[in-house]
Amino acid sequence: MAAAKTARGRIAPLPEEDSLSLGERAYRQLRDAIVEGLLPAGRKISERSLAIDLGISAQPVREALRRLEQDGMVITLPRRGTMVAEVSPVRLAELGRIRAALEGVATALAAERMDDAALAVLAAILKRMQAGTEAHDVDALAEANAEFHALIHQATGNPFLIRSLGSLQAYDHLGRRRAVGSTPRDFPKALAEHRGIVAALKKRDPALAEARMRQHILRSLVTNGVLPPQSPRKGHAP
Amino acid sequence: MAAAKTARGRIAPLPEEDSLSLGERAYRQLRDAIVEGLLPAGRKISERSLAIDLGISAQPVREALRRLEQDGMVITLPRRGTMVAEVSPVRLAELGRIRAALEGVATALAAERMDDAALAVLAAILKRMQAGTEAHDVDALAEANAEFHALIHQATGNPFLIRSLGSLQAYDHLGRRRAVGSTPRDFPKALAEHRGIVAALKKRDPALAEARMRQHILRSLVTNGVLPPQSPRKGHAP
DNA sequence: CATGGACAACTGCCATAGCAGTTGGCAGCT
DNA sequence: AGCTGCCAACTGCTATGGCAGTTGTCCATG
Structure with missing residues (x-):
């Protein structure tokens, strides 16, 4: 997981892993450890012992645990202890639907204020996605996909x-890890959806971009087994 | 949650105000102070001086500031200072649309798992809303409205x-405070929308409930001046 | 008068120490 | 054996102190 090594370096949300505050580093380390499965659900986490393991004080650790609690990845009973939260399949599905909705509004906002330079970067990412799809390069596709969505997030400026x-993307990683066996071959479909999203962005059509992004996320969750097939129909008129 | 006194001074926190951690109390106090306008945008906040003002140590204050930063209400430049963030009308509109989307998902989830008891409570709240609307009791309507949405939130269990x-509701309060002059007379319309939402919940129709709730929030934002009229049409088919 | 540099007064950040409440287990009694 | 009560070892939480980096001010210098 190298720092965002994009061509232009436009997005650089990971500045210098060294100069980060200890609390920030502890937060990311713990978050990664949880989504990687190194810290299974129910595992008790002590501020002190964890601080000793990380070689730092208890304060940054506490700060990291508070943020993780806000993300819902750990739960702490006051004066009793902190443990990593169980993320049931039901909960994972909920978070997926929440993420779909939020990615939707993010794309709608991006459609209203994305400039041509950012759109060009998106087009470049699309080309890399096409190459990765033809070559079945899973790693390259994952990286391009991450940049694709991160660019849209940054474009909102919110x-x-x-x-x-x-935070929700971390849960997505957790969901992919649970997806048993080989990943389904949805790469061509995902590529087509990404193209449709970019087309909507170029047309400055927020509603269309939102609908396509949301549907893209939902379908992705379905093929990963996080959501059951045949989601409830959309298009209700208020 | 009975202890909502709705007096002039403090908004009563949900659990007993005494047995909360100092960090939690500091967080709520600061949040309320910001949305009430007591701490204007750009105001510098020092961990130490604020700790002295609150009569506590600097750690809980720091913890509260971190949470507020995660909410976007303050921004802190490392080693330079923390100040309350400027919430521009544009930003307020963004947050409103985000809230509309999230309230929508929450209502969809609630439609799938809300039990009859909770639905009965909702019906009771509707009756209070009708009475409040006829009597033009603004305070009663606000309280009923808060309970209405809080009940749906809790029903999701997420x-x-x-x-x-x-967090987003705090911004809503901030938006209402900015709404100049008397509040527009949208009470009958809000009542009808609330009834439509409850009807969709009773029918266990997640998509319909979501659409109605989202539209309700968006229209409310429009009448409050947070969003411009004529939002982009919905109903795009992917 | 304008300009540059150093010192003092901040700031956020972290480490240490100690508090109060909770838990688990062992001794002592029935 | 089975139960009760207490004590030590935890836990999260808060207070105090000090660190390094930033900023603003004041004096010396061109």
């Missing part, structure tokens, strides 16, 4: 949205 | 959703 989607 | 909507 910190709340960026932060929330960052 | 901590992430509950927490996020709680």
Whole structure:
């Protein structure tokens, strides 16, 4: 997981892993450890012992645990202890639907204010996606996909949205890890959906871009087994 | 949650105000102070001086500021200072649309798992709303409205959703405070929308409930001047 | 008068220490 | 054996102090 090594370096949300605050580093380490499965659900986490393991004080650790609690990845009973939260399949499905909705509004906002330069970067990412799809390069596709969505998030310029989607994306990784066996071959479909999203962005059509992005996320969750097939129909007229 | 006194001074926190951690209390106090306008945008906040003002240590204050930063209400430049963030009308509109989307998902989830008891409580709240509308009791309507939405949030059982909507609701209060002059007379319309939402919940129709709730929030934002009229049409087919 | 540099007064950040409440287990009694 | 009560070892939480980086001010210098 190298720092965002994009061509232009436009997005650089990971500045210098060294100069980050200890609390921030502890937060990311713990978050990664949880989504990687190194810290299974129910595992007790002590501020002190964890601080000793990380070689730092208890304060940054506490700060990281508070943020993780806000993300819903750990739960702490006051004066009793902190443990990593169980993320049931039901809960994972909920979070997926939440993420779909938030990615939708993010794309709608991006459609209203994305400039041509950012759109060009998106087009370049699309080309890399096509190459990766033809070559079946899973790693390259994952990286391009991450950049694709991150670019849209940044285009909104909304910190709340960026932060929330960052937290939810961690759960997405957790969901992919649970997807048993080989990943389904949905790469061509995902490529087509990404193209449709970019087309909507270029047309400056927020509603269309939102609908396509949301549907893209939902379908992706379905093929990953996070959501059951045949989601409820959309298009209700108020 | 009975202890909502709705007096002039403090908004009563949900659990007993005494047994909360100092960090939690500091967080709520600061949040309320910001949305009430006591701490204007750009105002510098020092961990130490604020700790002295609150009569506590600097750690809980720091913890509260971190949470507020995650909510987007303050921004802190490392080693330079923390100040309350400027919430421009544009940003307020973004947050409103985000809230509309999240309230929509929450209502969809609630439609799938809300039990009859909760539905009965909703019906009771509707009756209070009708009485409040006829009597033009603004305070009673506000309280009933808060309970209405809080009940739906709780029905989802999703901590992430509950927490996020709680933060966004603070911005809603801020938006209402900016609404100049007397509040527009949208009470009958809001009542009808609430009834439509409850009807969709009773029919266990997640998509319909979501659409109605989202439209309700968006229209409310429009009448409050947070969003411009004539939002982009919905109903795009992917 | 204008300009540059150093010192003092901040700031956020972290480490240490100690508090109060909770838990688990062992001794002592029935 | 089975139960009760207490004590030590935890836990999260808060207070205090000090660190390094930033900023603003004041004096010396061109």
